[in-house]
Amino acid sequence: MWDPNILDIQIVKLSAQHITCIVKSLDGRIDCVISSIYGYNLMENRKDLWSELKLIHQSIGNTPWLLCGDFNVVIGNEEKLGGSLLSEANTKDFKDFIDGYHLNHLKLIGCFIHGIIRRIMFSRVWSRLDRALVNDSWINIFSSSQVEFLLPHFSNHSPALVSIYEEFYSKLKKLRGALKEINRKHFYNISEQAQRARHALEDAQKNLQTSPFNPVFINKEKECVAAYNKLLDCEMSFYQQKARIAWSIKGDRCTILFHSIIKSNRHHNKVLVLYNGMGQRITNGDEIANELISLYKNLMGTATDTLNPDKNIIQSGPCMNNSQARILSALVSKDEVRNTIFSMSDNKALGPDGYGVSFFKSA
Known part of the structure; x- marks a missing residue:
């Protein structure tokens, strides 16, 4: 029917x-x-x-x-x-x-x-x-x-x-046209815009040197600093996205089978329906997210006051000697960082800064 x-x-x-x-x-x-x-x-x-x-x-x-x-x-x-x-x-x-x-x-x-x-x-x-x-x-x-x-x-x-x-x-996709227009209007050739903003800031600071207490020059420098910082952030975001695209192209074989598996895994990992603690069926994305947050908050519990640790009790148990303590608190050397980075696989997930392991190895 x-x-x-x-x-x-x-x-x-x-x-x-x-x-x-x-x-x-x-x-x-x-x-x-x-x-x-x-x-x-x-x-x-x-x-x-x-x-x-x-x-x-x-x-x-x-x-x-x-x-x-x-x-x-x-x-x-x-x-x-x-x-x-x-x-x-x-x-x-x-x-x-x-x-x-x-x-x-x-x-x-x-x-x-x-x-x-x-x-x-x-x-x-x-x-x-x-x-x-x-x-x-x-x-x-x-x-x-x-x-x-x-x-x-x-x-x-x-x-x-x-x-x-x-x-x-x-x-x-419905936003694609509007986003392209915004990108063309405000972020086209972002590196050149950042260069122009830097030159404008240099000119404003030169003028301020000739008249340090001139309120017009002071306000102009503040405006140029704000504009230059904003464009630098946009430029950094642009190059981070470029780095992700390069990793996506070079980080896998780009075969039909590879992408088919990725789509299948993504399909199965989506949470589209959830039943809350009262047995109610939830399909709204925001409600599902709030229910998951609530679940883990209840699992983790709430913050409570605790007693300060008793040093006498700690010292009565196994403790490190001075040599072990110095090794544990020593600064991390460049060789240790390098060895750790080069021991990792190139196809590891991107870090919070958006760069992958292969980027740091090449750098």
């Missing part, structure tokens, strides 16, 4: 094991292919499903594709609790399908293992039968998306709630 005032749905393939549709929102924000899956119980019967999905994959090209539902098969024994162990033959077709067409699991929250296969006496066998798979195009376009498997209630399966949130980068 869908609201025709919001979505335009066109069925492109219909079979006993899946329904595949082209889904477009009338506002143009969503344009994708969705396959709703209900796989047969028997492995041999599911081979038709993989063949049909293969044809769909070949026909949709780079269109975002979501495959969601009950596949009636698991990837391995780690997705199964209870019952007999599975052989490689039981899972090979499904794993080959996922790997062969470069599918990824959509970011998941909720009930991880959520399908009850059967009941034997008073025992249950649980398996991850329900899942949501997506192609690389889906992650590229809808990176802020996830599937939440809710509680099953009276069913043997959990309802899947797929959410697509507005991408933060799309908001920034």
Whole structure:
């Protein structure tokens, strides 16, 4: 069921094991292919499903594709609790399908293992039968998306709630024109502006030398100092950003696989939904951030007054001798700094100043 005032749905393939549709929102924000899956119980019967999905994959090209539902098969024994162990033959077709067409699991929250296969006496066998798979195009376009498997209630399966949130980068794109105009107007050729500001400051200071108590020259120097400092900060920020760009280009292989993994990791690491202490579902970014801050504040506790340490108690335990104390309090030598820097890998994360390890090694 869908609201025709919001979505335009066109069925492109219909079979006993899946329904595949082209889904477009009338506002143009969503344009994708969705396959709703209900796989047969028997492995041999599911081979038709993989063949049909293969044809769909070949026909949709780079269109975002979501495959969601009950596949009636698991990837391995780690997705199964209870019952007999599975052989490689039981899972090979499904794993080959996922790997062969470069599918990824959509970011998941909720009930991880959520399908009850059967009941034997008073025992249950649980398996991850329900899942949501997506192609690389889906992650590229809808990176802020996830599937939440809710509680099953009276069913043997959990309802899947797929959410697509507005991408933060799309908001920034709307600002691109305005930001470029601001950059052109105020920060174009920033180094030359800083040079002109320095010359203006020198002229103001020369005038002040001829008449030290002239209020006009005093105010002019203050204005020139403020303008020069501001432009120096902008110039420093510009070169820091240039350093980051150079590191990004030279710090990795820039292969399709590398960027695909980065996007997949970024997709899975996003926190899009959170339940607070009262069980309320939070989707607003600011509310999620405040809830996390509140959680860690409660974990860390509040500041309390403590007693001063008793030196007699400390001295009665193991203590360093004078030689050890001198070594511990000695200044760090240049050789120690150099050896530490050169022992680090070039692809370490940037420091708070924006420069990477390779920058300091080269310098």
